[in-house]
Amino acid sequence: MTETARVPQGAPCWVTLLAPHLEAARHFYGELLGWHYRPGSQGLGPYEVALSEGVPVAGLGEARDSLRAFAAWTAYFAADSVDVVAGRVRERGATVAVGPVRFGAGRVAWAADPAGAVFGIWEGAATPGWRVGGRVNGPAWLELMTRDAFAAALFYGEVFGWDLADPDRYDIRYEHDRVILRIDKETVAGLSGGAVEDAPDPRIRPHWHVHFRVEDVEASAAKAASLGAEVVSPPAESPTGRLAVIRDPQGALFSIESAGA
Incomplete structure:
Protein backbone atom coordinates (compact mmCIF):
# COMPACT_ATOMS: atom_id res chain seq x y z
CA MET A 1 0.00 0.00 0.00
CA THR A 2 1.13 3.56 -0.70
CA GLU A 3 0.76 5.70 2.39
CA THR A 4 -0.85 9.14 2.68
CA ALA A 5 -3.48 9.63 5.38
CA ARG A 6 -5.06 7.33 7.93
CA VAL A 7 -8.67 6.22 7.66
CA PRO A 8 -11.11 5.78 10.56
CA GLN A 9 -10.67 2.80 12.88
CA GLY A 10 -12.60 -0.20 11.58
CA ALA A 11 -13.28 1.28 8.14
CA PRO A 12 -12.58 -0.77 5.01
CA CYS A 13 -9.24 0.38 3.59
CA TRP A 14 -8.28 -2.07 0.80
CA VAL A 15 -9.21 -5.30 -1.01
CA THR A 16 -6.93 -7.91 -2.54
CA LEU A 17 -7.38 -10.97 -4.70
CA LEU A 18 -5.12 -13.96 -4.10
CA ALA A 19 -5.23 -16.24 -7.13
CA PRO A 20 -3.27 -19.26 -8.36
CA HIS A 21 -2.38 -17.51 -11.63
CA LEU A 22 -1.79 -13.76 -11.58
CA GLU A 23 -1.70 -13.30 -15.34
CA ALA A 24 -5.10 -14.97 -15.74
CA ALA A 25 -6.55 -12.75 -13.01
CA ARG A 26 -5.08 -9.64 -14.63
CA HIS A 27 -6.68 -10.58 -17.95
CA PHE A 28 -10.11 -11.40 -16.53
CA TYR A 29 -10.55 -8.28 -14.38
CA GLY A 30 -8.89 -6.07 -16.96
CA GLU A 31 -11.38 -7.17 -19.59
CA LEU A 32 -14.37 -7.11 -17.25
CA LEU A 33 -13.74 -3.90 -15.31
CA GLY A 34 -11.34 -2.07 -17.58
CA TRP A 35 -8.52 -2.20 -15.06
CA HIS A 36 -4.91 -1.36 -15.84
CA TYR A 37 -2.03 -2.37 -13.59
CA ARG A 38 1.21 -1.22 -12.09
CA PRO A 39 3.74 -3.31 -10.16
CA GLY A 40 3.23 -3.44 -6.41
CA SER A 41 4.96 -5.08 -3.49
CA GLN A 42 3.47 -7.10 -0.67
CA GLY A 43 6.53 -9.16 0.18
CA LEU A 44 4.63 -12.44 -0.25
CA GLY A 45 5.05 -13.08 -3.97
CA PRO A 46 4.07 -11.50 -7.31
CA TYR A 47 1.67 -8.60 -6.74
CA GLU A 48 0.12 -5.82 -8.82
CA VAL A 49 -2.09 -2.83 -8.09
CA ALA A 50 -5.24 -2.53 -10.21
CA LEU A 51 -6.09 0.97 -11.44
CA SER A 52 -9.41 2.37 -12.64
CA GLU A 53 -8.90 5.66 -14.49
CA GLY A 54 -5.51 5.89 -12.82
CA VAL A 55 -6.82 5.44 -9.27
CA PRO A 56 -5.87 2.31 -7.25
CA VAL A 57 -8.90 0.12 -6.58
CA ALA A 58 -7.52 -3.32 -5.60
CA GLY A 59 -4.46 -5.51 -5.29
CA LEU A 60 -3.90 -8.77 -7.18
CA GLY A 61 -1.43 -11.32 -5.81
CA GLU A 62 -0.31 -14.75 -6.90
CA ALA A 63 -0.70 -17.56 -4.39
CA ARG A 64 2.33 -19.46 -3.23
CA ASP A 65 2.57 -23.21 -3.77
CA SER A 66 0.76 -24.11 -0.54
CA LEU A 67 -2.24 -22.00 -1.57
CA ARG A 68 -2.28 -22.69 -5.31
CA ALA A 69 -5.72 -24.35 -5.13
CA PHE A 70 -7.41 -21.28 -3.64
CA ALA A 71 -8.64 -18.02 -5.10
CA ALA A 72 -10.39 -15.47 -2.90
CA TRP A 73 -10.91 -11.79 -2.27
CA THR A 74 -9.80 -10.43 1.11
CA ALA A 75 -11.06 -7.23 2.75
CA TYR A 76 -8.80 -5.10 4.95
CA PHE A 77 -9.95 -2.88 7.81
CA ALA A 78 -8.06 0.02 9.35
CA ALA A 79 -6.72 -0.14 12.90
CA ASP A 80 -5.19 2.55 15.06
CA SER A 81 -3.08 -0.28 16.51
CA VAL A 82 -2.85 -3.65 14.79
CA ASP A 83 -1.50 -5.16 18.02
CA VAL A 84 -4.55 -4.05 20.02
CA VAL A 85 -7.01 -5.30 17.39
CA ALA A 86 -5.16 -8.62 16.96
CA GLY A 87 -5.26 -9.06 20.73
CA ARG A 88 -9.01 -8.49 20.77
CA VAL A 89 -9.42 -11.06 17.98
CA ARG A 90 -7.61 -13.69 20.06
CA GLU A 91 -9.47 -12.76 23.24
CA ARG A 92 -12.76 -13.53 21.49
CA GLY A 93 -11.76 -17.02 20.39
CA ALA A 94 -10.89 -16.15 16.80
CA THR A 95 -7.62 -16.68 14.96
CA VAL A 96 -4.75 -14.41 13.98
CA ALA A 97 -3.09 -16.48 11.26
CA VAL A 98 -0.21 -14.17 10.32
CA GLY A 99 1.28 -11.13 12.06
CA PRO A 100 1.26 -8.49 13.14
CA VAL A 101 4.22 -7.85 10.84
CA ARG A 102 5.91 -4.80 9.34
CA PHE A 103 4.64 -4.03 5.84
CA GLY A 104 6.14 -1.01 4.12
CA ALA A 105 5.47 2.02 6.31
CA GLY A 106 2.65 0.22 8.14
CA ARG A 107 1.88 -3.05 9.86
CA VAL A 108 -0.58 -5.81 8.97
CA ALA A 109 -2.14 -8.99 10.33
CA TRP A 110 -4.40 -11.58 8.73
CA ALA A 111 -7.17 -13.06 10.87
CA ALA A 112 -10.26 -15.26 10.71
CA ASP A 113 -13.41 -14.50 12.66
CA PRO A 114 -15.17 -17.17 14.79
CA ALA A 115 -17.12 -18.41 11.74
CA GLY A 116 -13.97 -18.68 9.63
CA ALA A 117 -14.25 -15.56 7.45
CA VAL A 118 -10.78 -14.19 6.66
CA PHE A 119 -9.97 -10.47 6.89
CA GLY A 120 -6.94 -8.21 7.10
CA ILE A 121 -6.06 -5.65 9.76
CA TRP A 122 -4.02 -2.67 8.55
CA GLU A 123 -2.23 -0.10 10.68
CA GLY A 124 -0.96 2.79 8.60
CA ALA A 125 -2.07 5.26 5.97
CA ALA A 126 -4.47 4.36 3.20
CA THR A 127 -3.77 3.96 -0.50
CA PRO A 128 -4.31 7.38 -2.09
CA GLY A 129 -7.76 7.83 -3.62
CA TRP A 130 -9.10 4.47 -2.42
CA ARG A 131 -12.50 4.24 -0.79
CA VAL A 132 -15.56 2.03 -1.09
CA GLY A 133 -18.54 3.43 -2.94
CA GLY A 134 -16.76 6.16 -4.80
CA ARG A 135 -15.95 4.86 -8.27
CA VAL A 136 -17.47 2.85 -11.12
CA ASN A 137 -15.41 -0.32 -11.64
CA GLY A 138 -14.15 -0.06 -8.06
Whole structure:
Protein backbone atom coordinates (compact mmCIF):
# COMPACT_ATOMS: atom_id res chain seq x y z
CA MET A 1 0.00 0.00 0.00
CA THR A 2 1.13 3.56 -0.70
CA GLU A 3 0.76 5.70 2.39
CA THR A 4 -0.85 9.14 2.68
CA ALA A 5 -3.48 9.63 5.38
CA ARG A 6 -5.06 7.33 7.93
CA VAL A 7 -8.67 6.22 7.66
CA PRO A 8 -11.11 5.78 10.56
CA GLN A 9 -10.67 2.80 12.88
CA GLY A 10 -12.60 -0.20 11.58
CA ALA A 11 -13.28 1.28 8.14
CA PRO A 12 -12.58 -0.77 5.01
CA CYS A 13 -9.24 0.38 3.59
CA TRP A 14 -8.28 -2.07 0.80
CA VAL A 15 -9.21 -5.30 -1.01
CA THR A 16 -6.93 -7.91 -2.54
CA LEU A 17 -7.38 -10.97 -4.70
CA LEU A 18 -5.12 -13.96 -4.10
CA ALA A 19 -5.23 -16.24 -7.13
CA PRO A 20 -3.27 -19.26 -8.36
CA HIS A 21 -2.38 -17.51 -11.63
CA LEU A 22 -1.79 -13.76 -11.58
CA GLU A 23 -1.70 -13.30 -15.34
CA ALA A 24 -5.10 -14.97 -15.74
CA ALA A 25 -6.55 -12.75 -13.01
CA ARG A 26 -5.08 -9.64 -14.63
CA HIS A 27 -6.68 -10.58 -17.95
CA PHE A 28 -10.11 -11.40 -16.53
CA TYR A 29 -10.55 -8.28 -14.38
CA GLY A 30 -8.89 -6.07 -16.96
CA GLU A 31 -11.38 -7.17 -19.59
CA LEU A 32 -14.37 -7.11 -17.25
CA LEU A 33 -13.74 -3.90 -15.31
CA GLY A 34 -11.34 -2.07 -17.58
CA TRP A 35 -8.52 -2.20 -15.06
CA HIS A 36 -4.91 -1.36 -15.84
CA TYR A 37 -2.03 -2.37 -13.59
CA ARG A 38 1.21 -1.22 -12.09
CA PRO A 39 3.74 -3.31 -10.16
CA GLY A 40 3.23 -3.44 -6.41
CA SER A 41 4.96 -5.08 -3.49
CA GLN A 42 3.47 -7.10 -0.67
CA GLY A 43 6.53 -9.16 0.18
CA LEU A 44 4.63 -12.44 -0.25
CA GLY A 45 5.05 -13.08 -3.97
CA PRO A 46 4.07 -11.50 -7.31
CA TYR A 47 1.67 -8.60 -6.74
CA GLU A 48 0.12 -5.82 -8.82
CA VAL A 49 -2.09 -2.83 -8.09
CA ALA A 50 -5.24 -2.53 -10.21
CA LEU A 51 -6.09 0.97 -11.44
CA SER A 52 -9.41 2.37 -12.64
CA GLU A 53 -8.90 5.66 -14.49
CA GLY A 54 -5.51 5.89 -12.82
CA VAL A 55 -6.82 5.44 -9.27
CA PRO A 56 -5.87 2.31 -7.25
CA VAL A 57 -8.90 0.12 -6.58
CA ALA A 58 -7.52 -3.32 -5.60
CA GLY A 59 -4.46 -5.51 -5.29
CA LEU A 60 -3.90 -8.77 -7.18
CA GLY A 61 -1.43 -11.32 -5.81
CA GLU A 62 -0.31 -14.75 -6.90
CA ALA A 63 -0.70 -17.56 -4.39
CA ARG A 64 2.33 -19.46 -3.23
CA ASP A 65 2.57 -23.21 -3.77
CA SER A 66 0.76 -24.11 -0.54
CA LEU A 67 -2.24 -22.00 -1.57
CA ARG A 68 -2.28 -22.69 -5.31
CA ALA A 69 -5.72 -24.35 -5.13
CA PHE A 70 -7.41 -21.28 -3.64
CA ALA A 71 -8.64 -18.02 -5.10
CA ALA A 72 -10.39 -15.47 -2.90
CA TRP A 73 -10.91 -11.79 -2.27
CA THR A 74 -9.80 -10.43 1.11
CA ALA A 75 -11.06 -7.23 2.75
CA TYR A 76 -8.80 -5.10 4.95
CA PHE A 77 -9.95 -2.88 7.81
CA ALA A 78 -8.06 0.02 9.35
CA ALA A 79 -6.72 -0.14 12.90
CA ASP A 80 -5.19 2.55 15.06
CA SER A 81 -3.08 -0.28 16.51
CA VAL A 82 -2.85 -3.65 14.79
CA ASP A 83 -1.50 -5.16 18.02
CA VAL A 84 -4.55 -4.05 20.02
CA VAL A 85 -7.01 -5.30 17.39
CA ALA A 86 -5.16 -8.62 16.96
CA GLY A 87 -5.26 -9.06 20.73
CA ARG A 88 -9.01 -8.49 20.77
CA VAL A 89 -9.42 -11.06 17.98
CA ARG A 90 -7.61 -13.69 20.06
CA GLU A 91 -9.47 -12.76 23.24
CA ARG A 92 -12.76 -13.53 21.49
CA GLY A 93 -11.76 -17.02 20.39
CA ALA A 94 -10.89 -16.15 16.80
CA THR A 95 -7.62 -16.68 14.96
CA VAL A 96 -4.75 -14.41 13.98
CA ALA A 97 -3.09 -16.48 11.26
CA VAL A 98 -0.21 -14.17 10.32
CA GLY A 99 1.28 -11.13 12.06
CA PRO A 100 1.26 -8.49 13.14
CA VAL A 101 4.22 -7.85 10.84
CA ARG A 102 5.91 -4.80 9.34
CA PHE A 103 4.64 -4.03 5.84
CA GLY A 104 6.14 -1.01 4.12
CA ALA A 105 5.47 2.02 6.31
CA GLY A 106 2.65 0.22 8.14
CA ARG A 107 1.88 -3.05 9.86
CA VAL A 108 -0.58 -5.81 8.97
CA ALA A 109 -2.14 -8.99 10.33
CA TRP A 110 -4.40 -11.58 8.73
CA ALA A 111 -7.17 -13.06 10.87
CA ALA A 112 -10.26 -15.26 10.71
CA ASP A 113 -13.41 -14.50 12.66
CA PRO A 114 -15.17 -17.17 14.79
CA ALA A 115 -17.12 -18.41 11.74
CA GLY A 116 -13.97 -18.68 9.63
CA ALA A 117 -14.25 -15.56 7.45
CA VAL A 118 -10.78 -14.19 6.66
CA PHE A 119 -9.97 -10.47 6.89
CA GLY A 120 -6.94 -8.21 7.10
CA ILE A 121 -6.06 -5.65 9.76
CA TRP A 122 -4.02 -2.67 8.55
CA GLU A 123 -2.23 -0.10 10.68
CA GLY A 124 -0.96 2.79 8.60
CA ALA A 125 -2.07 5.26 5.97
CA ALA A 126 -4.47 4.36 3.20
CA THR A 127 -3.77 3.96 -0.50
CA PRO A 128 -4.31 7.38 -2.09
CA GLY A 129 -7.76 7.83 -3.62
CA TRP A 130 -9.10 4.47 -2.42
CA ARG A 131 -12.50 4.24 -0.79
CA VAL A 132 -15.56 2.03 -1.09
CA GLY A 133 -18.54 3.43 -2.94
CA GLY A 134 -16.76 6.16 -4.80
CA ARG A 135 -15.95 4.86 -8.27
CA VAL A 136 -17.47 2.85 -11.12
CA ASN A 137 -15.41 -0.32 -11.64
CA GLY A 138 -14.15 -0.06 -8.06
CA PRO A 139 -15.43 -1.56 -4.79
CA ALA A 140 -18.95 -0.39 -3.99
CA TRP A 141 -19.11 -1.90 -0.49
CA LEU A 142 -18.23 -5.06 1.43
CA GLU A 143 -20.60 -7.73 2.72
CA LEU A 144 -19.89 -10.42 5.28
CA MET A 145 -21.70 -13.61 4.30
CA THR A 146 -21.96 -15.59 7.52
CA ARG A 147 -24.25 -17.77 9.64
CA ASP A 148 -25.19 -15.30 12.38
CA ALA A 149 -25.07 -11.63 11.45
CA PHE A 150 -25.76 -10.42 14.99
CA ALA A 151 -22.97 -12.52 16.51
CA ALA A 152 -20.65 -11.27 13.77
CA ALA A 153 -21.67 -7.66 14.41
CA LEU A 154 -20.84 -8.08 18.09
CA PHE A 155 -17.46 -9.61 17.23
CA TYR A 156 -16.39 -6.94 14.74
CA GLY A 157 -17.90 -4.15 16.82
CA GLU A 158 -15.87 -5.20 19.85
CA VAL A 159 -12.69 -5.95 17.88
CA PHE A 160 -12.64 -2.59 16.09
CA GLY A 161 -14.38 -0.60 18.81
CA TRP A 162 -17.40 0.38 16.72
CA ASP A 163 -19.49 0.34 19.89
CA LEU A 164 -17.17 2.92 21.46
CA ALA A 165 -16.75 5.07 18.38
CA ASP A 166 -18.05 8.56 17.69
CA PRO A 167 -21.85 8.19 17.20
CA ASP A 168 -21.83 11.17 14.84
CA ARG A 169 -19.43 9.32 12.57
CA TYR A 170 -20.39 5.63 12.96
CA ASP A 171 -23.89 4.31 12.42
CA ILE A 172 -24.71 0.61 12.89
CA ARG A 173 -28.28 -0.52 12.29
CA TYR A 174 -30.41 -3.40 10.98
CA GLU A 175 -31.78 -2.85 7.46
CA HIS A 176 -33.01 -5.15 4.69
CA ASP A 177 -32.29 -8.33 6.70
CA ARG A 178 -28.67 -7.37 7.35
CA VAL A 179 -26.61 -5.33 9.80
CA ILE A 180 -25.36 -2.18 8.05
CA LEU A 181 -22.26 -0.15 8.95
CA ARG A 182 -22.09 3.46 7.84
CA ILE A 183 -19.12 5.72 8.42
CA ASP A 184 -19.47 9.43 7.66
CA LYS A 185 -22.96 8.65 6.25
CA GLU A 186 -21.50 6.28 3.63
CA THR A 187 -22.57 2.61 3.63
CA VAL A 188 -19.25 0.76 3.75
CA ALA A 189 -20.16 -2.74 4.94
CA GLY A 190 -23.02 -5.10 5.63
CA LEU A 191 -23.23 -8.31 7.64
CA SER A 192 -25.71 -10.87 6.30
CA GLY A 193 -26.63 -14.09 8.11
CA GLY A 194 -28.22 -17.41 7.25
CA ALA A 195 -27.59 -17.68 3.51
CA VAL A 196 -24.18 -19.32 3.80
CA GLU A 197 -25.41 -22.04 6.11
CA ASP A 198 -28.21 -22.91 3.68
CA ALA A 199 -26.13 -22.63 0.52
CA PRO A 200 -26.22 -25.85 -1.54
CA ASP A 201 -22.77 -25.07 -2.97
CA PRO A 202 -20.10 -26.51 -0.61
CA ARG A 203 -17.57 -24.02 -2.01
CA ILE A 204 -19.45 -21.16 -0.34
CA ARG A 205 -18.18 -20.59 3.19
CA PRO A 206 -18.37 -17.56 5.49
CA HIS A 207 -16.40 -14.81 3.77
CA TRP A 208 -16.11 -11.08 3.17
CA HIS A 209 -17.72 -10.50 -0.20
CA VAL A 210 -16.63 -7.58 -2.41
CA HIS A 211 -19.27 -5.74 -4.47
CA PHE A 212 -17.95 -3.88 -7.52
CA ARG A 213 -19.91 -1.03 -9.09
CA VAL A 214 -20.53 -1.24 -12.84
CA GLU A 215 -22.52 0.79 -15.34
CA ASP A 216 -24.60 -2.13 -16.68
CA VAL A 217 -25.05 -5.30 -14.61
CA GLU A 218 -26.56 -7.36 -17.45
CA ALA A 219 -23.79 -6.48 -19.88
CA SER A 220 -21.09 -7.07 -17.27
CA ALA A 221 -22.54 -10.45 -16.25
CA ALA A 222 -22.66 -11.53 -19.89
CA LYS A 223 -19.08 -10.32 -20.36
CA ALA A 224 -17.95 -12.26 -17.28
CA ALA A 225 -19.55 -15.44 -18.64
CA SER A 226 -17.86 -14.93 -22.02
CA LEU A 227 -14.52 -14.69 -20.18
CA GLY A 228 -15.05 -18.06 -18.53
CA ALA A 229 -16.64 -17.02 -15.23
CA GLU A 230 -19.72 -18.59 -13.65
CA VAL A 231 -22.74 -16.36 -13.06
CA VAL A 232 -23.77 -17.82 -9.70
CA SER A 233 -26.79 -15.51 -9.32
CA PRO A 234 -28.04 -13.79 -12.48
CA PRO A 235 -28.86 -10.06 -12.46
CA ALA A 236 -31.79 -9.27 -10.17
CA GLU A 237 -33.07 -6.48 -7.98
CA SER A 238 -31.71 -6.26 -4.44
CA PRO A 239 -32.04 -3.73 -1.59
CA THR A 240 -28.81 -2.09 -2.81
CA GLY A 241 -29.68 -2.06 -6.52
CA ARG A 242 -29.48 -4.45 -9.43
CA LEU A 243 -26.92 -7.14 -8.63
CA ALA A 244 -25.32 -10.34 -9.92
CA VAL A 245 -22.97 -12.75 -8.15
CA ILE A 246 -19.97 -13.99 -10.14
CA ARG A 247 -17.36 -16.70 -9.60
CA ASP A 248 -14.26 -15.79 -11.58
CA PRO A 249 -12.48 -18.44 -13.71
CA GLN A 250 -10.16 -19.30 -10.79
CA GLY A 251 -12.98 -19.64 -8.26
CA ALA A 252 -13.08 -16.28 -6.41
CA LEU A 253 -16.57 -14.97 -5.60
CA PHE A 254 -17.60 -11.33 -5.98
CA SER A 255 -20.64 -9.30 -6.99
CA ILE A 256 -21.33 -6.60 -9.54
CA GLU A 257 -24.05 -4.04 -8.93
CA SER A 258 -25.54 -1.09 -10.72
CA ALA A 259 -23.78 2.26 -10.59
CA GLY A 260 -26.95 3.87 -9.31
CA ALA A 261 -27.09 1.67 -6.19
